Amino acid sequence: MALEFKKVNEVNMEGIKKIYNDSFPIEEMVPFNKLVSISNDIDYLFYGLYDDSTLVGMSYLIIKEDMLYVLYLAISNSYQNKGYGKMAINEILKKYSSYRISLNIEEVNLESFNYNQRLKRKNFYQFFGFVSQDYLISNDEGVTFETMVINGDVTHQEIRGIFDELKDHKIDLN
Template identity: 70%
Template sequence: MTVVLKRVNNENIDEIKKIYDDSFPKEEMVPYNKLVEISNDTDHLFYGIYDDYTLVGMNYLIVKNDMLYIFYLAISKAYQNKGYGKAVVNEIINKYSNYRICLNIEEVNPKFLNNNQRIKRKSFYQLLGFESQDYLFSNYEGVTFETMSIYGDVSYKEIHALFDYFKKLR
């Protein structure tokens, strides 16, 4: 399996939107057209994830100083549990090893109906080397997340600044 990241473009924009819409709850989404609009080649990187010529997922990365934030990462339901998520995260870790890499996962807590899914997601990232930053953060819709990172700590203030930026786009 070889995963390749290809920028969102006119040829794949609709297929990537479908993966985005199918993968994230509304209260965790920035309007898709805004993501496309602000994506570029420097600090807002919006990609389709391909295995050869087959679109298997999407991700949105933000580069800020010495930090890379994995804002969105989703594998299409048809390709889940086939190793693509691990391959993409490893590709990101290798490509951006000079950066502190971070992401947010939904809070792990037994009060949530999908807590087992949340536990599996956290374990997945831990197996890849990510560590909890030991704080919780709520987005503008009240969804609570835990920040995880690899290659260095990421402060609450840094995550808050990213979410403030995206709050303005809603």
């Protein structure tokens, strides 16, 4: 069983969109059409994750100089707990081993309604060697995230820059 990353296209777009919509709260989502329109083969990488011909997940990766930022990584509800998340992380770690690889998770806070889910997610990334940075960051909707990284450190300013750059893309979504 090998996981293949295939660029978003007309054939797989609806399946990827369903995984995206099912996986992330609205206050953490960049409009799907915007993600598609700014994706490219250089620094905004939007993929469907496939096991043979079966779409099992999606990822959105952003490259900035020597950093890879995992904006989104999700496995379809039907395929969770089957090892696909681990395979996806292993593929990212292998392919981008020379990069600082960073991502954000929702802040692990005892008062959170989904505390156990957040803690499980943090433990999942720590298993691979990701470490928490010494800061939290919030998006425009007020969601607070913890930044985790492997292969070095990532500053608050670097993550803020990615958030701001995504926001600054002026794209007609109609």
